[in-house]
Amino acid sequence: MRIHRHRIRRPTLHIPQYRVNQKIKSPEVRVIGSQGEALGVLPIEEAIKLAEVKEMDLVEVSPKAEPPVCKILDYGQFKYQKEKEAKKSKAQSAEVDIKGIRLSVRIGVGDLQVRLKQALKFLEQGDKIRVELPLRGREKAHRDVAQQVMVDFLEQVKAVYPVRIEQESKYVAGRFTMVVARS
Secondary structure (H helix, E strand, O other): OOOOOOOOOOOOOOOOOOOEHHHOOOOEEEEEOOOOOEEEEEEHHHHHHHHHHOOOEEEEEEOOOOOOEEEEEOHHHHHHHHHHHHHHHHHHOOOOOEEEEEOOOOOOHHHHHHHHHHHHHHHHOOOEEEEEEEOOHHHHHOHHHHHHHHHHHHHHHHHHOOEEEEEEEEEEOOEEEEEEEEO
């Protein structure tokens, strides 16, 4: 049988862990009833007994409060609700990629149009674009020409979509870079 060493590990949902019943460490807690009514500050033993009488669990919902806040509720149902909320929030959060577009000082009109189409397609999909313009050899002496190519490219993109510049065009280590996103 073949051993799979490079399986894709999908990140698990981040669901906070709650202390329940005997796992609660504090000697006294502020208790909230199953209907949302405040029952006051009680010793932990009394609060657990109160929850057992109602055939429910005592769950520590706010451990950092002074004293910790505990709620009387059905822990299984509570955990299921939290998992559902985590899945929903994960589904609603869209990941934004940064796509790269590389220009050059001597780029031709046709090549510039191809790069422009790529950039517009990436912006249409909701991604950000990183525009790079590396300078080689004697091109480094003519930064003003390279800067003008970047400005012209940005103007052509702005003609189609309203964009915001997340990182201004700057020269670092022999290349101009700029990050642009759709606004």
